Amino acid sequence: MSRNSETRNSIIDAALYLFHIKGFHATSVRDISARAGVNSANISYYFKNKNGLLEHCLTSFLDEYLQLIEHHLETLFIAGPEGCLRSLIKEILAFQRSNHLAARFVYGELSFDSSLNREILSTYWTKEKYYLTTILEAGVEGGVFRKVSPPMFILQLKGLLTAPLLHAHYSMEVLYQFPQEEFFTAKYLDEIYEYMDHHILNPYIRIAAGMHG
Amino acid sequence: MSRNSETRNSIIDAALYLFHIKGFHATSVRDISARAGVNSANISYYFKNKNGLLEHCLTSFLDEYLQLIEHHLETLFIAGPEGCLRSLIKEILAFQRSNHLAARFVYGELSFDSSLNREILSTYWTKEKYYLTTILEAGVEGGVFRKVSPPMFILQLKGLLTAPLLHAHYSMEVLYQFPQEEFFTAKYLDEIYEYMDHHILNPYIRIAAGMHG
Amino acid sequence: MSRNSETRNSIIDAALYLFHIKGFHATSVRDISARAGVNSANISYYFKNKNGLLEHCLTSFLDEYLQLIEHHLETLFIAGPEGCLRSLIKEILAFQRSNHLAARFVYGELSFDSSLNREILSTYWTKEKYYLTTILEAGVEGGVFRKVSPPMFILQLKGLLTAPLLHAHYSMEVLYQFPQEEFFTAKYLDEIYEYMDHHILNPYIRIAAGMHG
Amino acid sequence: MSRNSETRNSIIDAALYLFHIKGFHATSVRDISARAGVNSANISYYFKNKNGLLEHCLTSFLDEYLQLIEHHLETLFIAGPEGCLRSLIKEILAFQRSNHLAARFVYGELSFDSSLNREILSTYWTKEKYYLTTILEAGVEGGVFRKVSPPMFILQLKGLLTAPLLHAHYSMEVLYQFPQEEFFTAKYLDEIYEYMDHHILNPYIRIAAGMHG
DNA sequence: AATGAATGAGCCTTCATTCAT
DNA sequence: TATGAATGAAGGCTCATTCAT
Numbered sequence: 001m002s003r004n005s006e007t008r009n010s011i012i013d014a015a016l017y018l019f020h021i022k023g024f025h026a027t028s029v030r031d032i033s034a035r036a037g038v039n040s041a042n043i044s045y046y047f048k049n050k051n052g053l054l055e056h057c058l059t060s061f062l063d064e065y066l067q068l069i070e071h072h073l074e075t076l077f078i079a080g081p082e083g084c085l086r087s088l089i090k091e092i093l094a095f096q097r098s099n100h101l102a103a104r105f106v107y108g109e110l111s112f113d114s115s116l117n118r119e120i121l122s123t124y125w126t127k128e129k130y131y132l133t134t135i136l137e138a139g140v141e142g143g144v145f146r147k148v149s150p151p152m153f154i155l156q157l158k159g160l161l162t163a164p165l166l167h168a169h170y171s172m173e174v175l176y177q178f179p180q181e182e183f184f185t186a187k188y189l190d191e192i193y194e195y196m197d198h199h200i201l202n203p204y205i206r207i208a209a210g211m212h213g
Numbered sequence: 214m215s216r217n218s219e220t221r222n223s224i225i226d227a228a229l230y231l232f233h234i235k236g237f238h239a240t241s242v243r244d245i246s247a248r249a250g251v252n253s254a255n256i257s258y259y260f261k262n263k264n265g266l267l268e269h270c271l272t273s274f275l276d277e278y279l280q281l282i283e284h285h286l287e288t289l290f291i292a293g294p295e296g297c298l299r300s301l302i303k304e305i306l307a308f309q310r311s312n313h314l315a316a317r318f319v320y321g322e323l324s325f326d327s328s329l330n331r332e333i334l335s336t337y338w339t340k341e342k343y344y345l346t347t348i349l350e351a352g353v354e355g356g357v358f359r360k361v362s363p364p365m366f367i368l369q370l371k372g373l374l375t376a377p378l379l380h381a382h383y384s385m386e387v388l389y390q391f392p393q394e395e396f397f398t399a400k401y402l403d404e405i406y407e408y409m410d411h412h413i414l415n416p417y418i419r420i421a422a423g424m425h426g
Numbered sequence: 427m428s429r430n431s432e433t434r435n436s437i438i439d440a441a442l443y444l445f446h447i448k449g450f451h452a453t454s455v456r457d458i459s460a461r462a463g464v465n466s467a468n469i470s471y472y473f474k475n476k477n478g479l480l481e482h483c484l485t486s487f488l489d490e491y492l493q494l495i496e497h498h499l500e501t502l503f504i505a506g507p508e509g510c511l512r513s514l515i516k517e518i519l520a521f522q523r524s525n526h527l528a529a530r531f532v533y534g535e536l537s538f539d540s541s542l543n544r545e546i547l548s549t550y551w552t553k554e555k556y557y558l559t560t561i562l563e564a565g566v567e568g569g570v571f572r573k574v575s576p577p578m579f580i581l582q583l584k585g586l587l588t589a590p591l592l593h594a595h596y597s598m599e600v601l602y603q604f605p606q607e608e609f610f611t612a613k614y615l616d617e618i619y620e621y622m623d624h625h626i627l628n629p630y631i632r633i634a635a636g637m638h639g
Numbered sequence: 640m641s642r643n644s645e646t647r648n649s650i651i652d653a654a655l656y657l658f659h660i661k662g663f664h665a666t667s668v669r670d671i672s673a674r675a676g677v678n679s680a681n682i683s684y685y686f687k688n689k690n691g692l693l694e695h696c697l698t699s700f701l702d703e704y705l706q707l708i709e710h711h712l713e714t715l716f717i718a719g720p721e722g723c724l725r726s727l728i729k730e731i732l733a734f735q736r737s738n739h740l741a742a743r744f745v746y747g748e749l750s751f752d753s754s755l756n757r758e759i760l761s762t763y764w765t766k767e768k769y770y771l772t773t774i775l776e777a778g779v780e781g782g783v784f785r786k787v788s789p790p791m792f793i794l795q796l797k798g799l800l801t802a803p804l805l806h807a808h809y810s811m812e813v814l815y816q817f818p819q820e821e822f823f824t825a826k827y828l829d830e831i832y833e834y835m836d837h838h839i840l841n842p843y844i845r846i847a848a849g850m851h852g
Numbered sequence: 853a854a855t856g857a858a859t860g861a862g863c864c865t866t867c868a869t870t871c872a873t
Numbered sequence: 874t875a876t877g878a879a880t881g882a883a884g885g886c887t888c889a890t891t892c893a894t
Contacts, residue, residue: 007858023325025238029885039859044886108324111317111379112236118382125387151388152404158383159376163368166324166379169331170371174338175364191365198411220875242868252876257869433879449751451664455864465880470865534750537743537805538662544808551813577814578830584809585802589794592750592805595757596797600764601790617791624837646854668889678855683890859891866884873876 008046010036015053020105024054054109055120061102062124068095069131081139082201088135089192092161097185104165129154136200145200153200160192221259223249228266233318237267268333271322274315275337281308282344294352295414301348302405305374310398317378342367349413358413366413373405434472436462441479446531450480480535481546487528488550494521495557507565508627514561515618518587523611530591555580562626571626579626586618647685649675654692659744663693694759697748700741701763707734708770720778721840727774728831731800736824743804768793775839784839792839799831 002008014035018027029050033040047053068091076084096103110121132154139145164171164179171177178184215221227248231240242263246253260266281304289297309316323334345367352358377384377392384390391397428434440461444453455476459466473479494517502510522529536547558580565571590597590605597603604610641647653674657666668689672679686692707730715723735742749760771793778784803810803818810816817823 002856005857021325023236023238025236026325028883030883040885041859041887042857045856045858050885104324107379108321110382111321112234112239118386121382122386125383129387151390152400155376155380155384155388155390155401156373156404156408158380159372159374160369161372162376162379163372166320166375167368167371169323169334170338171364171368173331173335174342175368177364177368187365188368191369195369195408195412199408215874218874241866243866253868254870254876255874258875263868428877431878447751449662449664451662452751454862456862466864467866467880468878471877471879476864530750533805534747536808537747538660538665544812547808548812551809555813577816578826581802581806581810581814581816581827582799582830582834584806585798585800586795587798588805589798589801592746592801593794593797595749595760596764597794599757599761600768601794603790603794613791614794617795621795621834621838625834641853644853667887669887679889680855680891681853684854689889855894857892857894859889861888861890863887864885867882868880869882870880871878873878 005046007036007038007042010038011043011046011053012057016057016101016105019054019057019109020101024105024109057102058106058120061099061106062121064099065092065095066124066127068092069128073131073134076135076138080144081135081142082144085135085139085196086193089157089161089196090189093185093189093192096161096165097180100165100180104168107162107166132157139200144202146202148200156199157192160195164188218259220249220251220255223251224256224259224266225270229270229314229318232267232270232322233314237318237322267322270315271319271333274312274319275334277312278305278308279337279340281305282341286344286347289348289351293357294348294355295357298348298352298409299406302370302374302409303402306398306402306405309374309378310393310395313378313393316375317381320375320379345370352413357415359415361413369412370405373408377401431472433462433464433468436464437469437472437479438483442483442527442531445480445483445535446527450531450535483528484532484535484546487525487532488547490525491518491521492550492553494518495554499557499560502561502564506570507561507568508570511561511565511622512619515583515587515622516615519611519615519618522587522591523606523608526591526606530594533588533591558583565626570628572628574626582625583618586621590614644685646675646677646681649677650682650685650692651696655696655740655744658693658696658748659740663744663748693748696741697745697759700738700745701760703738704731704734705763705766707731708767712770712773715774715777719783720774720781721783724774724778724835725832728796728800728835729828732824732828732831735800735804736819739804739807739819743807746801746805771796778839783841785841787839795838796831799834803827 011032014032015027018031018035022031029040029043032053033043036042043050043053047056069088072084072088072091075087079087129150133150136145136148136150136153140147164177164184168179171179179188224245227245228240231244231248234240235244242253242256245266246256256263256266260269282301285297285301285304288300292300342363346363349358349361349363349366353360377390377397381392384392392401437458440458441453444457444461448457455466455469458479459469462468469476469479473482495514498510498514498517501513505513555576559576562571562574562576562579566573590603590610594605597605605614650671653671654666657670657674660666661670668679668682671692672682682689682692686695708727711723711727711730714726718726768789772789775784775787775789775792779786803816803823807818810818818827
């Protein structure tokens, strides 16, 4: 039951794709195994059951995501709160773009109540919140950020960061914006920067520095 | 097959609740009929099938939502683009709060690919986009709004407006913000106003008017 | 879900036959439904699941069996302990013969450990033991029975009564005795009577009465 | 494929235990291999398949059992029919007690119809019947036994001998008799002796000898 | 001698739906 | 209008078994 079997990987790939397209509950293990080109009993073999496969998809995505933030936090003292937050946002967008299958599915499936999800996700999001709050408070203390309410800010930031994921169909088919394209991400990043500039940067400093219009 | 049978209504209530809790695919027709206290054959009788019930839930929510915008658009010439947009945002938040069962489920289910959804939803969202764009362009033309890209703005606005819905669990269990409480909605509205002020209001006018910090 | 649907009855008949032939675990719900000529979902519909069907077969057999003993006990004061026990044995053999499908399966399946069986069966057997012990003790007190140990006697009696069931194949294919035939039952009943005469009847009374050689 | 591999033995032990607890069909190959602490492919390797393992368990038990009777028959001319039968019964009870895992399972599984069982078992039981009949007929001819019908007697004897096995749960949980304890076996042996005395010993001889009350 | 990977068949159950009443 | 009976399809999962190593 090696961690790097080809069968195992093909199952994960198929699952990510189908979960993201149809959602977890609308995807059958037979769907997954058919797409992976393997026998469906392998899902039970490698992940115990369908939920185990879900759990693996969730945690492996979230592990990487948290590591990204964690590693980034180390730059807080070098880059300062503003630089740190700015580059963090950039990297999160990039990360979501390169992992958009998992990302969309995690955020989508997340809305629904499942004890499984809740237990797993709470842990991750609590850590994420802690990291973000740390950056914010450092900024407020140093006078570079306004005195924002961290939860309120985090919720809005999350809304902005995940909008291209959660409204992907809408974005593409109604707005003709294609979140997967590099061009879009660059533009969208600028928008979030601008939001950030006006919303949490301390205006006096901003004006003093003559930054960002 | 009257439109106002008690049986019919109890089915809708049960469906909305369960769809929003577990999602469409994880909810069985028996779940719904059990919660509604009626025989499951009634679902076929009133809505043809499970998809018909879904369709009804989607469209009745979206109908009301679109009407809200539509009616609002009529105030465009009286209140002006800024006032119109401002009060529209307020009403959308209020509408989502009082219809949060349907709202959360519509946006959640929306992420997934289903020919049904696609057909139904595209029509609505296209109209919504048209209305919002109308307001925006009126504002830009009148000089009260900056020259923003409507799609980009709409996507961000959507992200902000739906964040309390789509990240409801996260909001409550990690951030301790409770989107259903009136207090929250009021505070969140202010945040969006502030975002709007900085993000699309023409800065010269803003400064001239000495408005909003 | 009426208690007397034809579908329901055909399922029970098929189940009893197959359980007794192949045993519970070797019988699939498809086997049962195929033999009953109904859709396999009906098993779930009428008995919740395969275990529920088993449980029904067990309890309905045991209910009838216990009632038989219970009704019989009422003759204790009329027929006296000896007559009562004698006719009880006769009726049990007759009952087992006319319900041999259920009987063989209940005693056979009983050997195996299943929390289900244990819970259900214990209650019944405890009652059975109580009834038998009542008869025995009445006989001992009245001097008509020897001072036998009730458990020991009951175990042997059980062994004798169930032998034609539990060793049915052996009986038929090796010994050429056919427990289902009336002739066999009559002969076997005599054998048990004889065992009873020598084994628990008080010898002094027996000799005095000049009974049974 | 040596006959005495440790792996092989651990499989047999695990199988005997699980077959006796859950029955053959309720026991999976994985259950067995897990309990034996070996890879489940070993079962194929050593016994061809699950049925082969069953077959081995049956035959190795029955071989030993038949040998026991066979060896015993040699004492017929020394000990005489009564002594021979008496000590045979004693040894069968002892044998069943020390092999109760296999014994209970063999008799339990025996009830069910399986071409496998039938083929295997018939041979053994036929031999057993032959041996027992030989003893009986020797006794009848010598005047020490009454003219009993061998099949009838064998069936009853079998019922009595296997009662503690086949009604093991019942015996322990309802009657509080524990067949595995030495004390029980001794007491039970006496009971069977008494049955034998009254049931097949020629009464004149018995009275003349003044034996056994 | 023994294993882990992989399979196809089959398991029990639940599903959405139909239909006579 | 509303129901209970019944169904065929599909669900997730476990099974005994094979095979290369």
